[in-house]
Amino acid sequence: MNRVDAPAADVIIVGGGLVGLATAHALLSAPGVRRITVLEKESVVGAHQSGRNSGVLHSGIYYTPGSLKAELCRDGRARMVAFAETRGVAHETCGKVIVATTPEECDRLHGIAARGKENGVRAELVGPRRLRELEPALDGMEGIHVPDAGIIDYVAVCRALAEEITGAGHLVVTGARVTAIDREGSETVVRAETAGVSTGGANSGGAAESATYRAPLLVCCAGLHADRLARLAGLDPGMQIVPFRGMYYELTPQARSYCRNLIYPVPDPSYPFLGVHFTRMTDGRVEVGPNAVLATAREGYDFGTWSVRDLAEAVRWPGFRALSRRHWRKGAYEIGLTLSKRRYVQAVRKLVPDVTEADLLPCRSGIRAQALDAEGNMVDDFVMLETDGQLHVCNAPSPAATASLAIGAYIARRVTARL
Numbered sequence: 001m002n003r004v005d006a007p008a009a010d011v012i013i014v015g016g017g018l019v020g021l022a023t024a025h026a027l028l029s030a031p032g033v034r035r036i037t038v039l040e041k042e043s044v045v046g047a048h049q050s051g052r053n054s055g056v057l058h059s060g061i062y063y064t065p066g067s068l069k070a071e072l073c074r075d076g077r078a079r080m081v082a083f084a085e086t087r088g089v090a091h092e093t094c095g096k097v098i099v100a101t102t103p104e105e106c107d108r109l110h111g112i113a114a115r116g117k118e119n120g121v122r123a124e125l126v127g128p129r130r131l132r133e134l135e136p137a138l139d140g141m142e143g144i145h146v147p148d149a150g151i152i153d154y155v156a157v158c159r160a161l162a163e164e165i166t167g168a169g170h171l172v173v174t175g176a177r178v179t180a181i182d183r184e185g186s187e188t189v190v191r192a193e194t195a196g197v198s199t200g201g202a203n204s205g206g207a208a209e210s211a212t213y214r215a216p217l218l219v220c221c222a223g224l225h226a227d228r229l230a231r232l233a234g235l236d237p238g239m240q241i242v243p244f245r246g247m248y249y250e251l252t253p254q255a256r257s258y259c260r261n262l263i264y265p266v267p268d269p270s271y272p273f274l275g276v277h278f279t280r281m282t283d284g285r286v287e288v289g290p291n292a293v294l295a296t297a298r299e300g301y302d303f304g305t306w307s308v309r310d311l312a313e314a315v316r317w318p319g320f321r322a323l324s325r326r327h328w329r330k331g332a333y334e335i336g337l338t339l340s341k342r343r344y345v346q347a348v349r350k351l352v353p354d355v356t357e358a359d360l361l362p363c364r365s366g367i368r369a370q371a372l373d374a375e376g377n378m379v380d381d382f383v384m385l386e387t388d389g390q391l392h393v394c395n396a397p398s399p400a401a402t403a404s405l406a407i408g409a410y411i412a413r414r415v416t417a418r419l
C-alpha cells in the first residue's frame, strides 16, 4: 500500500452527505479559510441518507420551539429553495397535508398546529371538505394544510454543492475512508484509506493507498457512522447510532392520481419518525413509505446485508435494551409492515382507502441514523460535540436534509471563531 501526505488544509470535513458538503460550502466564504478538504468513503457524494430520503423540504411545523431543528429547518428551507433556484435543481413548493383519521389523532393534530404557530410556520387547520379539495383521494376527519412544504432532488443538490466546492479550488476526495484521527499539537491528523478516486485535485490515479491529511480544524459529518468517528477521535459521544431501515413502495403510474403532492399521517409522539407517507417526487413518481425497523447493518439496504459488528454494537448499547423493552410492540408492528405487503397496504389505506396491493410496486429503502442515549431515549434534536479543533455532528436526523445549508452555516460560524 502506498502512503502519501496530502497538502495541509485549514479545515478537513469527513462526510460527503448534505451536512458535510453544506458545511464546506458555507466555509467557502469564511475569512481565513484558504483550503478545504472533504473526505468521503464512497465513490460518489450523497450515497447514504442524503441520497436515499423522501426528498421533502420540511416546513418546520413539528419541532420543539427553540430547538436547533425548529430554528435551522425554517432557515434551511429558505436557503435550500434559493440554492435550487440559482443552480437549476428540480424542486417545487407544493404544500402538504397532515391528516387525522381518529378523534385521538385530531387532538394531536391540534397540538401540531399550535406548535407550528409557535415556530412561525404557515399552517391552516382544515375540515374534510377542504382536505378532499386538496387531495381528492383522502379520507380524513381533519387535517393541517402546510403550503410551504415542498419537494426537491437532494442528489442533485449534493452534486451541485460538490461542484461549487471543487470549482472554488478545494478538494472533495471520494473513495477516502477515514480510519484514524489524532491530535498532534495544534493540528488534527486524519488518516484515510483511499481507492484513488478524486474530484477536484490531488489523488493517486487508481492505486489503493493510505493518505494523511492535516488541518487545525476537523468537522465530522459522518451520518450513520457519526458515533464511530467521535470515538475514533478519542471522544465519548454518550450516544450510539442505531440504524433504522425504512422501506418504500412506489405507486404504479395508473395509481399516481391518489396523491397530488404530499400526504402525511399524524405522527406518533413517542417516535422521532413521521410515519408512512405519500410523496410525489420531482420526477413525477409517487413513493409511499418509509416504515422504521432496526437495520441488520448500518448500510444494509436489503435483508441480505448483515453486519455482526453493527448488530452487536447496537444490542450491547444499554440504551438499546431499554428501547426494546419499552417499544417492542411498535417494533413488531413495523417488522410486520416490512414482511407483509398486505399489512403495509392496510396501513396506507387509513389515509387513502382506495389503494390496493396491485397499486404498490417494490421500490427502494433508506436507513436513518438515529442517536440513542444510554437510557434508551431517541435523541430528538441535532447534536454537535465540540472539542479543541474538532466538531462532530453526532445526531442529524430528519429534517437535516432540508436544514443542511443552515446547519452548514451554523457549523461554519462556530469553527471559524477558532481559527
Ligand SMILES: Cc1cc2nc3c(=O)[nH]c(=O)nc-3n(C[C@H](O)[C@H](O)[C@H](O)COP(=O)(O)OP(=O)(O)OC[C@H]3O[C@@H](n4cnc5c(N)ncnc54)[C@H](O)[C@@H]3O)c2cc1C
Pocket: 014, 015, 016, 017, 018, 019, 020, 039, 040, 041, 042, 045, 046, 047, 048, 049, 050, 051, 052, 053, 054, 055, 056, 057, 058, 176, 177, 178, 179, 221, 222, 223, 224, 225, 229, 246, 290, 365, 366, 367, 368, 369, 396, 397, 398, 399, 400, 401, 402, 403
Ligand atoms: C428514509 C429517510 C427519509 C428521510 N426523509 C427526509 C426528508 O424528506 N427531508 C429531510 O429533510 N430529511 C429527511 N431525512 C433525513 C436526511 O436525509 C438526513 O438527516 C441527512 O441526509 C443527513 O445528512 P448527513 O450528511 O448528516 O448524512 P449522510 O448523508 O448519511 O452522509 C454521511 C456521509 O459520511 C460518509 N462517511 C461515514 N463514515 C466515513 C468515514 N469513516 N470516512 C469517510 N466518509 C465517511 C458516508 O459515506 C456518507 O456519505 C430522511 C432520512 C432517511 C434515511
